[in-house]
Amino acid sequence: MAEERILDDDLVTAEMAEIEVRPDDRVDDERHDQENRLKVDYVSAVRDALDAGDKGAVYDLVEPLHAADIADLIELLGRSERAALARAITDLMTSDVIAELNDYVREDLMEALPAQAVATIAEQLDTDDAVQLIEDLDEADQRAVIAELEPETREAVASALAYPEETAGRLMSRHFVAVPEHMNVGGLIDFLREDGDLEHDFFEVFIIDERHHPVGTCALSWILTTPRGVKLTDVMKRDQTLIPVTMDQEEVALMFQKYALISAAVVDDSGRLVGQMTVDDIVHIISEEAGEDALLLSGAGDGDINEPIVDSYKARVRWLLANLLTASVASTVIAQFEDVIAAMVALAVLMPIVAGIGGNAGTQTLAVTVRAIATNQLTDANTWRAIRREMSIAALNGGTVALVIGGIVAVLFENPLLGGVIGAAMLCNIVIAGFAGVLVPLTLQRFKADPAISSSIFVTMTTDSMGFLVFLGLAVVSGLAR
Numbered sequence: 001m002a003e004e005r006i007l008d009d010d011l012v013t014a015e016m017a018e019i020e021v022r023p024d025d026r027v028d029d030e031r032h033d034q035e036n037r038l039k040v041d042y043v044s045a046v047r048d049a050l051d052a053g054d055k056g057a058v059y060d061l062v063e064p065l066h067a068a069d070i071a072d073l074i075e076l077l078g079r080s081e082r083a084a085l086a087r088a089i090t091d092l093m094t095s096d097v098i099a100e101l102n103d104y105v106r107e108d109l110m111e112a113l114p115a116q117a118v119a120t121i122a123e124q125l126d127t128d129d130a131v132q133l134i135e136d137l138d139e140a141d142q143r144a145v146i147a148e149l150e151p152e153t154r155e156a157v158a159s160a161l162a163y164p165e166e167t168a169g170r171l172m173s174r175h176f177v178a179v180p181e182h183m184n185v186g187g188l189i190d191f192l193r194e195d196g197d198l199e200h201d202f203f204e205v206f207i208i209d210e211r212h213h214p215v216g217t218c219a220l221s222w223i224l225t226t227p228r229g230v231k232l233t234d235v236m237k238r239d240q241t242l243i244p245v246t247m248d249q250e251e252v253a254l255m256f257q258k259y260a261l262i263s264a265a266v267v268d269d270s271g272r273l274v275g276q277m278t279v280d281d282i283v284h285i286i287s288e289e290a291g292e293d294a295l296l297l298s299g300a301g302d303g304d305i306n307e308p309i310v311d312s313y314k315a316r317v318r319w320l321l322a323n324l325l326t327a328s329v330a331s332t333v334i335a336q337f338e339d340v341i342a343a344m345v346a347l348a349v350l351m352p353i354v355a356g357i358g359g360n361a362g363t364q365t366l367a368v369t370v371r372a373i374a375t376n377q378l379t380d381a382n383t384w385r386a387i388r389r390e391m392s393i394a395a396l397n398g399g400t401v402a403l404v405i406g407g408i409v410a411v412l413f414e415n416p417l418l419g420g421v422i423g424a425a426m427l428c429n430i431v432i433a434g435f436a437g438v439l440v441p442l443t444l445q446r447f448k449a450d451p452a453i454s455s456s457i458f459v460t461m462t463t464d465s466m467g468f469l470v471f472l473g474l475a476v477v478s479g480l481a482r
Helices: 002-017 042-049 055-062 067-076 079-088 095-100 103-112 115-124 128-134 139-148 151-161 185-194 220-225 249-259 279-298 308-333 339-344 347-376 381-411 417-444 449-475
Strands: 178-180 204-208 214-221 241-242 265-266 274-276
Touching: 042 055, 042 067, 042 079, 042 241, 042 381, 055 079, 055 241, 055 265, 055 347, 067 079, 067 095, 079 103, 095 128, 115 128, 115 139, 115 151, 115 347, 128 151, 139 449, 178 339, 178 347, 178 449, 185 220, 204 220, 214 265, 274 279, 308 339, 308 449, 339 449, 347 417, 347 449, 417 449
Parallel strands: 178 204, 241 265
Antiparallel strands: 204 214, 265 274
């Protein structure tokens, strides 16, 4: 038996050695660095071939790449080079490549391609991906592409585009498995085996009534481990999470996170099953929303290096102008204490410290609050508890920083009173920063404004102006500057 096993193993090894290793099954050291990124030399070689107009050389360089790597290559090239590359590798521009592209890059490429070519790519994609591809086009281009689609795809895409952006109706997949509630397990298994149009990947089967309303779900594991004669209504899970087509994608993601869902049914206004959301869609949404909130807080627009310069300029300059106005408030406060600062130059040296530390403290609280609001951890039911919590943290932080800075200033300037003044000012400003970091986003939310968009402007204005006011005011009251 041992000899037979050895012979078998040798045979398997020999057979495996004869199998050609495909480029997309391994990391190509000639094209990738240790972190699996395309090497600079390789990208330069593609660029040189494009400049020389040698389409054959370009094709030979790109053909071995995985679809995701082709998408990376396109994004690494300049805007004019991308169109030339797409023309040189036409048949390699598959739906998998398009799906991996950055939104801005994909939009540029789609606008450069004829409507028939875009429609051909869209036909290869899942409905939700096809919708994402087409929705970025101009209205005229959308109509032209939709007209080139097959009737079934055209109807699905047009139906999805009728829903508002970033809603479940736009993002849902219209491919799902649904069976009537009168079926038993054996009938369901036979149906799954015989139907050649089923999706390759699905996690559960939806059970529907005669009105096409979902009444339960069956996980595939339950179906495979249950006797054939058992009715689906006896084994299905009746308690299910239904997602309205108009629900915002962020709320959908929160539902998946809260209830640990793998997939969920999407229903229209009449309660009919019209699609499903799966966890792979949610991973993309969570990543997108998290990045979006972080960029909104910084005022960096979409924060995409492929975003057009004019769009980035418009997004960022608004924040800079708003900050210019709020900074003038702090300057006005300083102007009121011009004589005090002139009497004691040390105050001018220490003022930025008070404002800067207060600003950092406010930003910390603001980030926590905005995230709590976005994830529904902070609601009307626990608002005051959250405020008390942040105020307690601010008081502890303020006391610690006040002792440190007060001691350092007292020693360096040989002035205990100055140390006491800056310590007290630091404590007050950090507490104020904590309060503003919670109150500002909550107030903006109350007025139906996105807390992530403009909160940081008001928090910074508060910490700067109040920091200067408290510090210089205490200097006057204490008799430090006369």
